[in-house]
Amino acid sequence: MVTIEHYNVSDAQLLSRVIGDIDAPYQTFDRQHGLGIHTRSLADYWNLSGNERTVSIMKKVDVIQAILSDNNAVAEENRKVLDGVGVFGINVMASPGAGKTSMILETFTRLPEGTKLCVVEGDLASSLDAELIANKGIPVVQINTGGGCHLDASMIRNALPRLPLDEIQILMVENVGNLVCPANFLLGTHLNVVVASTPEGHDKPFKYPGMFNAADVVLINKFDLSEVFDFDLEYFSSGVRMLKPDVPIIPISCRTGAGLDEWVEWLLENR
Amino acid sequence: MHELAITESVIKVAVGAAAGRRIHAIHLAIGVLSSIVDDSVQFYFDILSRDSLAAGATLHFRRIPASAQCQTCGHQCSIEPPLPPACPACASVALRISGGMEFHVESIDVEDDVGS
Numbered sequence: 001m002v003t004i005e006h007y008n009v010s011d012a013q014l015l016s017r018v019i020g021d022i023d024a025p026y027q028t029f030d031r032q033h034g035l036g037i038h039t040r041s042l043a044d045y046w047n048l049s050g051n052e053r054t055v056s057i058m059k060k061v062d063v064i065q066a067i068l069s070d071n072n073a074v075a076e077e078n079r080k081v082l083d084g085v086g087v088f089g090i091n092v093m094a095s096p097g098a099g100k101t102s103m104i105l106e107t108f109t110r111l112p113e114g115t116k117l118c119v120v121e122g123d124l125a126s127s128l129d130a131e132l133i134a135n136k137g138i139p140v141v142q143i144n145t146g147g148g149c150h151l152d153a154s155m156i157r158n159a160l161p162r163l164p165l166d167e168i169q170i171l172m173v174e175n176v177g178n179l180v181c182p183a184n185f186l187l188g189t190h191l192n193v194v195v196a197s198t199p200e201g202h203d204k205p206f207k208y209p210g211m212f213n214a215a216d217v218v219l220i221n222k223f224d225l226s227e228v229f230d231f232d233l234e235y236f237s238s239g240v241r242m243l244k245p246d247v248p249i250i251p252i253s254c255r256t257g258a259g260l261d262e263w264v265e266w267l268l269e270n271r
Numbered sequence: 272m273h274e275l276a277i278t279e280s281v282i283k284v285a286v287g288a289a290a291g292r293r294i295h296a297i298h299l300a301i302g303v304l305s306s307i308v309d310d311s312v313q314f315y316f317d318i319l320s321r322d323s324l325a326a327g328a329t330l331h332f333r334r335i336p337a338s339a340q341c342q343t344c345g346h347q348c349s350i351e352p353p354l355p356p357a358c359p360a361c362a363s364v365a366l367r368i369s370g371g372m373e374f375h376v377e378s379i380d381v382e383d384d385v386g387s
Contacts, residue, residue: 058295058380058381058382058383059292059380059381059382059383060378060379060380061288061289061378061379061380061381062377062378063284063285063288063375063376063377063378063379064375064376064377064378065284065288065375065376066374066375067277067280067281067284067299067374067375067376068276068277068280068374069280069284070280070283070284071276071280148276149273150273150276152276180273180306181273181306183306184273184277184305184306184374185273185276203353205354206352206353206354206356207352207353208306209304209337209352209353209354209368209371210304210305210306210372213304213368213372235356235364238356238357238364238365238366239354239356241365242339242354242364242366242367242368243354243368245367
């Protein structure tokens with residue numbers, strides 16, 4: 001007797017497992033139809049020739065593996081490299097134009113003596129931001145993704161040997177300007193900073209929950225213009241807190257300098 | 272367009288788990304707050320899976336809802352983006368969202384050779 005277990009019947013697939021001799025009459029069982037006794041043998045049913053004894057049957061294989069497990073593994077390697085030299089890595093994510101580069105430059109000027117910074121710049125194209133940063137005497141590596149919408153862990157792995165990690169304490173990775181894709185890709189950094197800005201509007205946490213869910217700290221840049229753009233801080237904050245109740249939200253202005261001391265103080269305490 | 276990188280990873284994970292067997296279907300579990308466009312993944316998949324064990328396989332997306340709980344009135348509901356501005360029952364903004372960020376390959380259906 002052969003038993004075929006149909007243990008998952010979907011519209012597209014019948015998953016079966018055959019137990020026993022395929023030359024004997026067989027029975028089937030599934031949730032929809034219950035037990036079925038068949039008088040023919042399975043070999044007969046599949047129209048197998050006398051010498052053919054192997055048939056293809058669908059089998060379900062449990063995987064349960066993170067889709068980006070390869071990237072996550074490289075991110076872990078990066079983390080070990082950074083931990084090995086005592087460097088605190090920060091992944092800076094934001095929309096284009098929110099003020100990531102300005103925030104990095106303003107952070108740099110506020111770091112205490114002996115705390116040094118270097119930067120990985122991610123952009124689709126150009127080295128404009130890297131030049132701005134290099135002009136301040138900050139070590140920087142530019143990554144051009146050539147149209148790619150996010151940085152991934154292997155890009156960071158390639159950039160790390162080109163940075164003076166022995167001489168610095170903080171690595172700022174400026175991700176590609178984008179509130180969607182970068183949130184999915186771990187880099188191996190220790191902290192995710194999301195830089196929002198008042199011209200983008202106060203509804204961004206509601207519309208891009210994936211990004212704000214990934215945030216360890218949220219900065220709201222251009223806060224000196226909040227009245228001009230009718231930016232409702234409470235509404236914005238309620239959206240962030242739905243996802244991450246304890247995430248600090250720090251309004252800043254890279255133009256006036258407001259809030260930046262508070263941010264740098266928070267960073268130095270929490271690194 | 273991060274779906275390109277995601278689709279490459281889906282194929283890699285599935286082919287790895289298939290251990291040389293032909294893949295007929297890939298079952299993905301995707302939280303509603305993970306930003307993935309199903310059609311886009313399917314589009315890349317059809318191109319990228321050519322000449323692989325996953326060629327012609329069907330992609331199944333199981334969308335996992337996020338749930339919201341109101342800290343004020345205790346109301347619970349499942350949600351999809353965009354997030355609700357306030358609790359639908361009592362209008363409090365003290366909502367807490369959990370789940371919906373799932374992002375993995377759950378299982379694959381492979382051809383399994385069965386001898387007599």
